[in-house]
Amino acid sequence: MDNTRDAVVSPLPLMQLSIGFWSFKALASAHELGLFACLSGTDGHTVDQLAELLGVDARPVELLVTACASVGLLERRDGRYVNSALAEEFLVPGKAFHFGGWVRMLDRRLYPAWGRLTEAVRTNRPTSWDPDKQAHLFDSEDPELLALFWEAMHALSTLTARELGAYVDLSDSTALLDIGGGSGAYDIELCRRYPSLRATVFDLPPVCEIASTKLVAAGLDDRIVVAPGDFLEYAELPTGHDVVLLSMIMHDWTPEQDLAILRKCFAALPSGGRIVISELLVNDEKTGPPAAALMSLNMLVETVGRNYTAAEYEQWLEVTGFVDVQTVSFEAPGANGAVLARKP
Ligand SMILES: C[S@@+](CC[C@H](N)C(=O)[O-])C[C@H]1O[C@@H](n2cnc3c(N)ncnc32)[C@H](O)[C@@H]1O
Numbered sequence: 001m002d003n004t005r006d007a008v009v010s011p012l013p014l015m016q017l018s019i020g021f022w023s024f025k026a027l028a029s030a031h032e033l034g035l036f037a038c039l040s041g042t043d044g045h046t047v048d049q050l051a052e053l054l055g056v057d058a059r060p061v062e063l064l065v066t067a068c069a070s071v072g073l074l075e076r077r078d079g080r081y082v083n084s085a086l087a088e089e090f091l092v093p094g095k096a097f098h099f100g101g102w103v104r105m106l107d108r109r110l111y112p113a114w115g116r117l118t119e120a121v122r123t124n125r126p127t128s129w130d131p132d133k134q135a136h137l138f139d140s141e142d143p144e145l146l147a148l149f150w151e152a153m154h155a156l157s158t159l160t161a162r163e164l165g166a167y168v169d170l171s172d173s174t175a176l177l178d179i180g181g182g183s184g185a186y187d188i189e190l191c192r193r194y195p196s197l198r199a200t201v202f203d204l205p206p207v208c209e210i211a212s213t214k215l216v217a218a219g220l221d222d223r224i225v226v227a228p229g230d231f232l233e234y235a236e237l238p239t240g241h242d243v244v245l246l247s248m249i250m251h252d253w254t255p256e257q258d259l260a261i262l263r264k265c266f267a268a269l270p271s272g273g274r275i276v277i278s279e280l281l282v283n284d285e286k287t288g289p290p291a292a293a294l295m296s297l298n299m300l301v302e303t304v305g306r307n308y309t310a311a312e313y314e315q316w317l318e319v320t321g322f323v324d325v326q327t328v329s330f331e332a333p334g335a336n337g338a339v340l341a342r343k344p
Pocket of ligand 1: 180185
């Protein structure tokens with residue numbers, strides 16, 4: 001018997017890694033073609049029916065639905081394809097927790113930028129925008145970018161805020177200041193969960209316009225307001241809040257810029273006020289977990305920042321003057337934990 005094979009490392013994980021983008025593109029194309037919307041609420045369709053409904057040939061439909069079924073997006077019953085529970089819940093446009101905005105943004109914006117990842121590593125410069133023409137990622141009023149980026153963030157953050165709200169108790173808080181709050185996804189979810197909470201979305205003026213539309217659509221514009229502003233330029237942040245939230249803000253910037261933002265948060269809070277940093281936290285050994293480590297690499301493509309560790313945040317908060325610093329862990333698409341602290 002040949003025992004040497006037992007000692008050989010399997011190459012199969014390399015195949016899985018190499019074809020990762022095939023899975024992503026199958027998901028993105030199926031979503032773009034409207035496959036999941038087409039199957040939603042039905043008893044399923046055959047390949048021929050789908051070909052007619054989607055207006056494409058049967059051969060590519062067969063290949064696409066087979067690929068989607070192989071990665072858990074579809075199931076096959078009695079010769080018909082149906083949405084899996086995952087696709088039905090999160091990939092059908094119009095549903096409360098539709099994740100398609102995130103998929104679309106990755107496909108249109110980040111997929112081409114990641115095609116130039118080696119260049120980003122060699123030059124230490126982002127590739128999703130032109131650093132010779134823009135000061136940073138958010139220094140743009142391009143309407144397509146506005147629509148794509150914040151729709152993506154809204155999809156990601158709605159799901160993340162739902163988890164954060166379950167793990168971080170805000171029942172004693174009355175006024176939340178959401179720094180760089182984007183579309184207001186966190187504010188909407190947290191105000192729904194905590195009926196006595198009010199919130200302010202602080203963000204750049206064009207983004208506040210996007211947030212306003214979302215707040216009206218959610219029927220929460222009486223409890224959540226927008227405050228246009230710039231946390232890099234402004235010396236002070238709005239006051240009158242007892243909790244400050246920084247969700248996916250710190251990873252956009254350098255440690256020096258982050259410390260400056262934290263100092264402004266500290267100054268804006270009253271004694272006893274709390275701060276919540278929600279992020280995909282890289283582990284202290286800097287070996288993972290994959291979502292955080294890869295989001296960190298995404299920050300090379302997109303920003304001057306990176307995804308930091310809980311220990312780094314804890315140290316920065318203590319240096320800034322915060323006390324009772326602690327980290328809670330949870331699992332969500334846009335965060336795996338939150339670092340919490342209090343102003344003495
Ligand atoms: C990665 S997004 C996170 C959005 C939101 N916190 C969330 O988790 O859904 C970063 C946000 O920071 C905002 N931002 C960037 N620079 C800013 C600045 N100088 N002042 C205020 N907001 C800024 C962006 O407009 C964007 O909405």
